[in-house]
Amino acid sequence: MEQTQEQVLKNLFRSLDKSAKETTTALAGANIRHGFIGGYATSLLGGLILTRDIDIIVDAEPSDTRNLLLQAHPGFRLTQSNKLVFVDGEESIPIELLRGGSTRQLKLPDANTVSLLSVTASSRPGRIENTPIPILAPAVLVLTKIKRWVFAAESTRPQSIRKAQRDVQDIEVILDWLAKNNLHIDLGSYPDKPKEDLLSGVRKLHQMHANLRPLLETTLEAKDFALINN
Helix, strand or coil, rough: CCCHHHHHHHHHCCCHHHHHHHHHHHHHHHCCEEEHHHHHHHHHCCCCCCCCCCEEEECCHHHHHHHHHHHHHHCEEECCCEEEEEECCCCEEEEECCCCCCCCCCCCCCCCCCCCECCCCCCCCCCCCCCCCCEEEHHHHHHHHHHHHHHHHCCCCCHHHHHHHHHHHHHHHHHHHHHHHCCCHHHHCCCCCCCCHHHHHHHHHHHHHHHHHHHHHHHCHHHHHHCCCC
């Protein structure tokens, strides 16, 4: 029998979704505000790239959060290199816990204040069941993706080229989601990174990827689009 797209996606992302469910259950139970970012978050907006790990910003020290997860469920384990993973059968999903904020090296959004989107079973049938998954609000998530893409955008190294290509695909998914939901890229909700730096990345994307220009024009506020289109 031919599988439906929902069944295919459920099978492909099964271990990732289970890891996310157990992670958010434990963190919510401890009142730790958190949001999934990166490729996994993008997949919950319609992205089809199968990521191999899960990235989460947390409003707590990552070391303390890791210890909490290790005690919360037997699936959480440490590798020989002291990396946190969630083991589901033969699958081992790396879990990266990150602390955002302007004083942190990566300058990720602060999980304490940034807007989140709760992805539910009704919005992602076949992926999400009874436990809603909080992801970084797409209006900000896209900026974190653009920020990462900038570092690899002009590299000639094969690995960096592939990474940049995947980032552009994810960016397109998020921009498309924003456009369909009549929302705009929210530069003001990422105070941990100077607006000038964020606009510089958006401008570079606009210059290098003509296919994304219509989506950028649709999802940027008019005043911001004018700034990158000069």
